[in-house]
Amino acid sequence: MGRAAVLSGVGGHVPGRAVSNEELAERLDTSDEWIRSRTGIERRHFAAPGTATSDLAVAAGERALKSSREGTADAVVVATTTPDRPCPATAPAVAARLGLTGAAAYDVGAVCTGFVYALASASGLIATGVAERVLVIGAETYSGILDPLDRSTSVIFGDGAGAVVLRAGEPDEPGAVGPFDLGSDGGGRDLITVRAGGAEQRLSGREPAPADRYFAMEGKEVFWNAVVRMAASSRAVLGRAGLDTGGIDWLVGHQANLRILRSLATELGVPAERNLGNIAEVGNTAAASIPLALADAHAAGTLAAGDRVLLTAFGGGLTWGSALLTWPDLAPS
Template sequence: MTIPTPRGSALLGLGHFQPSHVMTNHDIEKLVDTNDEWIRTRTGIIERRIATDADDTTTMAVAAAKMALEDAGVSDVDLVIVASTTSDTRSPNGAARVSAQLGFTRPAVLDINTACSGFEYAVALADQSIRAGVAETALVIGSETLSRVTDWTDRATCVLTADGAGAVVLGASAELKVSPVHWGSVPGMADAVVVEGNPPVFSQNGRNVMRWALTASVKEAQAVLAKAGVTMDDIDVLAFHQANLRIIEPLAKGLGATERHIVLHDVEYSGNTSAASVPLALSKAWHAGELPRGGRALLFGFGGGFTFAGQVVELPA
């Protein structure tokens, strides 16, 4: 039996959602021994969005999904993947809850948890499903309520975390518009970033994470380009995990970014939203008209596990 297989997938639409509550560095000063200058100097963050009582991981995912579906002109999908470390329930999973609220017909639904690289992992799984012919249209969402696993007495971590969601719709394409993923992990750093305990609390070995980001991330991002068969000359947008401006800027420089490259710096106003950070930054820039239609974006995420993943995607024309 011969099963027709699409050649690849294409990005059809993007969407995002952020809570209405803004927490500035001056607000953080009231909680821990820190100040605006210290936070800006070490992270680049100026403010972040924090979930209100009306927000949770599912509601934010649904809001971002609605924007992406409208942008794509799509009303139903046959695959939903939610990347999150902060799902509202273990069962049903977040994707099932999202699907039910959006009124989809009968999609496959799954969640994945690879923390800050979760969105790239999810895009890879959706792309591979479409290539294999088991899905035609997929909704991929990164959504996090990190504020609810944050220790607000720990100044090393509470200055970083924030909440939000980003989503994309992928569809079958006769052309290859999403590259094969480059992904992997660093088993020796499995405990560098964790969410554990009862109640669960986020913590990390910031020094080890920073060291990896400053010494190894460029090589892995270069491997993403190599897997896609492109060079930086072919790239228009750099969409890295929004962990810290002190990581984003050296990574872009290490890859040879020039003035013509658009380097997303959403961490300054959105903070670190883990699996949501790349699609959130990408969608905000897309809907603000800051990205070229049909341009190529390098996606790259890294974090808990310790995991990393990335691919090159072509933006909608």
């Protein structure tokens, strides 16, 4: 059977400042009703000035390590679209601040699919014997890359971090992660993007347009792609496990938009009561959304030991991915 990655801890963190729909409506041509009806979001959290993505990652990582019987890790993987700096990666600084100096540490950049990609990468470290325990974190400060006057993006995204601890274990024990399905289509890279700031723009010899410095998204095309790609990826991973949607207890999709999540559940035939999420309270936190949803569900006592959980995500790149896990018996948060 071989070694498997087993989830042994979970933690989440959002900044203290909650931003209501009413607050955004004061500076945007929108309203609380418009935002709720199109996104399902009631509030999101924005980091305070001077806060970095690593700060949120450290807070979530601390909570995940505390909840884990391992209490430590020999590798740290951070999934983020908003690293502290273009160079170096954010993960080594996070590891050092958590007292894990010397641990392997690297970032994964797959936008909103980042956590699933990071989870697969970390599982590979364990399966191959490179690591015994891995801390996997999704952390984002999207408030720093949003155009404050763009209604289509500013009302959707929020800041936050979620983390899990994986340990080496057996494929048939509670907490075991896998199988996985991952995919990409770079032909759609312009659908979700920040055009300025990278080598392509810097070496073009042209100053970027002001809008190119901000996150941009083609909402209608993203909606269709998200539902189709996540549904196909979910079916692929279920097929590898010899299951159908009747064999899962919870669907945890990337918290992109409530309409996307509902359409995905309908496409997969998953009842609404098994579609787990927290988008109303935190908005779309990109790579942090799945682990943050898991942390919140664990804290609420929603997840029970032995529950089969399907994770699925779609993001810029374009990227998509899915994973299965059996929820372990974790200490209450």
